[in-house]
Every structure is written in C-alpha cells, then in structure tokens.
Amino acid sequence: MKYYVADAFAEKVFEGNPAGVCVMEEWLDDGLMQKIAMENNLSETAFTVKEDNTYKLRWFTPGGEIDLCGHATLATAFILARFYEPDAKTFHFTTMTAGDLVVNKKGELFELDFPSRMPDPINLTAKMVEALGKEPVEAYISRDLMFVYDNEDDVINTKIDVSKVKELPEGVGLIITAPSNAGRDFVCRCFYPKLNVAEDPVTGSAHCNLIPYWAKRLGKAEIVSKQVSPRGGMLYCRDAGNRVFMAGKGALYAEAEIYF
Numbered sequence: 001m002k003y004y005v006a007d008a009f010a011e012k013v014f015e016g017n018p019a020g021v022c023v024m025e026e027w028l029d030d031g032l033m034q035k036i037a038m039e040n041n042l043s044e045t046a047f048t049v050k051e052d053n054t055y056k057l058r059w060f061t062p063g064g065e066i067d068l069c070g071h072a073t074l075a076t077a078f079i080l081a082r083f084y085e086p087d088a089k090t091f092h093f094t095t096m097t098a099g100d101l102v103v104n105k106k107g108e109l110f111e112l113d114f115p116s117r118m119p120d121p122i123n124l125t126a127k128m129v130e131a132l133g134k135e136p137v138e139a140y141i142s143r144d145l146m147f148v149y150d151n152e153d154d155v156i157n158t159k160i161d162v163s164k165v166k167e168l169p170e171g172v173g174l175i176i177t178a179p180s181n182a183g184r185d186f187v188c189r190c191f192y193p194k195l196n197v198a199e200d201p202v203t204g205s206a207h208c209n210l211i212p213y214w215a216k217r218l219g220k221a222e223i224v225s226k227q228v229s230p231r232g233g234m235l236y237c238r239d240a241g242n243r244v245f246m247a248g249k250g251a252l253y254a255e256a257e258i259y260f
Helices: 030-040 070-084 126-132 152-157 162-167 207-218
Strands: 002-008 017-024 045-051 054-061 064-066 090-094 100-106 109-115 138-141 145-148 174-179 186-192 197-200 222-227 233-240 243-248 250-257
Touching: 002 070, 017 030, 017 070, 030 045, 030 054, 030 064, 045 070, 054 070, 070 090, 070 100, 070 109, 070 250, 109 207, 126 145, 126 162, 126 174, 145 207, 152 174, 152 186, 174 207, 186 207, 207 222, 207 233, 207 243
Parallel strands: 017 045, 054 090, 145 174, 186 222
Antiparallel strands: 002 017, 002 250, 045 054, 054 064, 090 100, 100 109, 109 243, 138 145, 174 186, 186 197, 222 233, 233 243
16 A cells, blocks of 8 residues: 655655655555554554545544544645646545545645634643643643643743643643744644654644634734744644634655555
8 A cells, every 4th residue: 555754834854743644545444544553653644535526534643543633634635736636726635523624735835724623711720730830821622722821932841741641631632832923923832642642743733723712812814833843843824714724835755655
C-alpha cells in the first residue's frame, strides 16, 4: 500500500506537524489501520478512499481513532494534489465524525474549511493547575480543555505535567494560548497524552476552538496563529460564523510502501 509522510503547516521539511497519509482503493480492517498508526508513531495517520468525487477520510493516533484532525487533512490534500490530482483546486472529504470537510488549494497554500467550535467557560480546578504548572486566567472546554494566559512567554515556557494531564477527567487534549504581537495575533501549544501524543507540533482541530475565541476577543475575522511547539507552525485563520478557515503549506518528507 502506498504511504506518504508530509509536514503540514510547514514552509519546509522538519517544520510544522508530520502526518502519515495512506491512499487506498478500499478500506482496511479498523484494527489493522490502528496497528499501522501505532507502527508509524506519528501524532496522526490519515486513511483515505475515493468514492465518486469525494474522499472518505479517517484519522488514527497511536492511541486510537480521533474525531477531527486538521494537519492530517491538510497533509492528505497536499499528497492528493501532488501525486493523484495535480489539477484539482478543491478536495472534498466525507468523515464519520466531523461531517463534510473541504480543502481549497490557493497557490502553495491549502485552506481548510472546518466547523467552528466555540469552547464553553468552566471552573478551574486544583488538578488542572497542577497539570499546567502555572495558573491561567481563563479556562474553557469543548472536545479539549483550553486555558488562556495573559503573556505568550507563559505559553512558551510552561512545563506541562503530561502524567497529570492523563489523570484529568475532562477533555481529550489540553490547549494553552495567549495573545501575541510579534507578527501574529496569538500563540498556542497543544498536548494529547491521553492519545499517546505528549505534545502535538501543530493542531488544526484545536483551532476550531481557538479561532472563534480569538476572533471574538480581538474583534476581527482574520487572525494569524503561531503554534510555539519545538517544531512550530504558522496558521493563517479566518472566522466565518459557524465555520472556520485555516491555511498553511505542506512539505513532502517521504514516499514509501507499507507491507502487511
């Protein structure tokens, strides 16, 4: 089976977030796809099958299937554009858990059209503060927990206790964010130890929460995000009510074959 690795939201290889992409003629058994994701040991491996003019799409982490993944969707569109449909400008994906998704190719940028998920405010608990290592000023939840700080240095320098994050009963993952003024509107970091991903380099799905929050707080629809993980990545974002748009580039790291 053909297998690719692409760095998403990256200007060049070794930046952004690497994702595995498996382009298949028919679906494999769920257990086998999970084993492939575990063997790849990337934060996500995407599996896609074309049916008519739509690609069915699923995402697996080393710890299990996930309901939505932005960077692996961008990586899939990037691979399809490079190897399968070089003339296509739009890629339609059908998912079981996130509805219909669209990726538009705009020059070198791939723009994701994703659902908006404004997080709900929650009370901060002592266990949350212990996991974070530093008390935030605001706490929210959607699929993931989201914590807001006043200063981007708090996001860059905070040392998350991933073992304590695993013990939190709330949320799949944990997002920390703060305003910025260094050529971007906000910074963020994302952690998913419950899915065996300690820190995710660049997280499109988290921006389904981050974009509506920061668009409302900053009072503007077009915003720029910098995910300040060790690899780092830039996302060019737009709030459109019940949908959010985020764009970035892709870089090809590997083209290979999987034997099983």
